[in-house]
Amino acid sequence: MKKFLTAIFAMASTTCALAQETTTSPLEISGSVDTYFKYDFAKQPNITTSFASDHNSISLGMIDLVLKKKTGKASFVGELSFGPRGQTQSIPDAASGGSSFHIQNLYVNYEFTDQFSMTAGYMGTFIGYEVISPVGNFNYSTSYLFTNGPFQNAGIKATYKFSDKVSLMAGLFNDWNVYSATRGVSAVGGQLMVAPVEGWTAYLNVLSGAGGGGYGTIEDLTTSYQITEKFKLGLNAANYDVDNDGGGYSGVALYPQYAVADAVTLGLRGEYFKTKNIGGAGATKYTAVTFTANIKSGGLTFIPEIRMDHNGDKPFVKENLMAAPNAGQFSLAAVYAF
Amino acid sequence: MKYTLILFLAVFSIKLSAQQKQFPKDDNGKFIYYKVVDSQVLSKKILLERAVSFINDVQKKNLKQETLTDTSITAKGKLVIDKTILVAGHPSGEVSYNFVFEARDGKYRFWLTDFEFIPYKRDRYGNFVASTNIGTPLEKTVSKLSIGEWKDIQSSAYLKAIKFGEELKKYVATEKVNKKTAKAPETISTKKW
Numbered sequence: 001m002k003k004f005l006t007a008i009f010a011m012a013s014t015t016c017a018l019a020q021e022t023t024t025s026p027l028e029i030s031g032s033v034d035t036y037f038k039y040d041f042a043k044q045p046n047i048t049t050s051f052a053s054d055h056n057s058i059s060l061g062m063i064d065l066v067l068k069k070k071t072g073k074a075s076f077v078g079e080l081s082f083g084p085r086g087q088t089q090s091i092p093d094a095a096s097g098g099s100s101f102h103i104q105n106l107y108v109n110y111e112f113t114d115q116f117s118m119t120a121g122y123m124g125t126f127i128g129y130e131v132i133s134p135v136g137n138f139n140y141s142t143s144y145l146f147t148n149g150p151f152q153n154a155g156i157k158a159t160y161k162f163s164d165k166v167s168l169m170a171g172l173f174n175d176w177n178v179y180s181a182t183r184g185v186s187a188v189g190g191q192l193m194v195a196p197v198e199g200w201t202a203y204l205n206v207l208s209g210a211g212g213g214g215y216g217t218i219e220d221l222t223t224s225y226q227i228t229e230k231f232k233l234g235l236n237a238a239n240y241d242v243d244n245d246g247g248g249y250s251g252v253a254l255y256p257q258y259a260v261a262d263a264v265t266l267g268l269r270g271e272y273f274k275t276k277n278i279g280g281a282g283a284t285k286y287t288a289v290t291f292t293a294n295i296k297s298g299g300l301t302f303i304p305e306i307r308m309d310h311n312g313d314k315p316f317v318k319e320n321l322m323a324a325p326n327a328g329q330f331s332l333a334a335v336y337a338f
Numbered sequence: 339m340k341y342t343l344i345l346f347l348a349v350f351s352i353k354l355s356a357q358q359k360q361f362p363k364d365d366n367g368k369f370i371y372y373k374v375v376d377s378q379v380l381s382k383k384i385l386l387e388r389a390v391s392f393i394n395d396v397q398k399k400n401l402k403q404e405t406l407t408d409t410s411i412t413a414k415g416k417l418v419i420d421k422t423i424l425v426a427g428h429p430s431g432e433v434s435y436n437f438v439f440e441a442r443d444g445k446y447r448f449w450l451t452d453f454e455f456i457p458y459k460r461d462r463y464g465n466f467v468a469s470t471n472i473g474t475p476l477e478k479t480v481s482k483l484s485i486g487e488w489k490d491i492q493s494s495a496y497l498k499a500i501k502f503g504e505e506l507k508k509y510v511a512t513e514k515v516n517k518k519t520a521k522a523p524e525t526i527s528t529k530k531w
Binding site: 026027028029030066068077078079104105107123124125126131133135136198199226228229232261262263295296297298299337338 | 421426427428429459460461462463464465466470471472480481483484486487
């Protein structure tokens, strides 16, 4: 760790010295740290979405470190995370055994023109509303859509910006969540971004090829609209079909958020999620409602949250381990961004 | 003891100076950065030409021209606010503003006003992007939870506005060198010595 920090310091110092002679931008350093307490009303881990998994424990999220640098038209981003949220709870661990680190982003980008750029490496997925980093999400727990979709994609992509209101991305990718392909460069993906009115941005995404559970295709809509200074509405809808009756999922999540004060925003996540039959059986449906507050003070955000999930097939358990259709939990997280 | 006193005075001066890094307000209670510059030998036409060039060439990434008359030019601009960690940092937001430049023979004035802050957030790719399209007026009084950070943003915007103003004054005062007639870079010969 000491060597790592020394290296960062040396790089940053060099950047400052060189910046006087070239048009190189300074090295950007940012990141976050998060920790949480969760209490499951069934007194054991019950809701199986990603992260915040420990019951009745003050547990660690991760420390996330991001480096970015731009020299002329070329830039890179390197983002590493250490801790349960960033290694054992997000795939893959950089070394086997669940005790290493996780690469969140590691890519290079080149802007050929102001409109056209290409990016290659390992990147946060372009699919979906929620992300791995707690700084990027309003809710601390995650949705079923996030948990079942891709987290990251390694690949090469080209983006053309027609205007501030329209851009198009197309790329070739490995299978989901792997540093190197297990089935070759086997997926194609695209994203159309449109911003119809100021404050409203929508992403129409498609990813087809090798992924979770086999070869398949995801269609995804992710959009958010800052309707007034205080009110924001987000929406994520997705459909995933795995070839040869191999399952998949579909679902929709709505994210209304309202700022009740400068430092306090309240938000709701309402989700409907359905897994599809595998070989003609196994489909099931979830509904989930999560009420979350974000209380900010400087770089620190407190996130108290209550979540209630329902599934008629009774995948949850009661305190006495009997099957139950409902599950609930309370969590309190602290996320510091720097 | 002497060194302690000097250290105390130095720290006190820095603190005092930090408190003074603040925009004055105009008649409407809005923050403003306002300067009148005496340029003596330069005509109104030249002053305006240089201001137009400053907006559309030098600052074209951060300023967008709005209107142009024979005595004035207006533009919308942004100042990127940085958060520093040790010797490096990252952008934490931007302050948008309206810029007005008015010229007369031998003098000009300019001001920046209507400052609004838009915070950045880190996106899924590790880049900092605007988190909203609706800015918060920089004069706004915020709650106690956010006041420290808000004052830092106000101070940073003020320093950036000063830097912008100095760059503008320097550019307007400098005669443009024609690239074709510019002096070739000096070469060193090792054949004669």
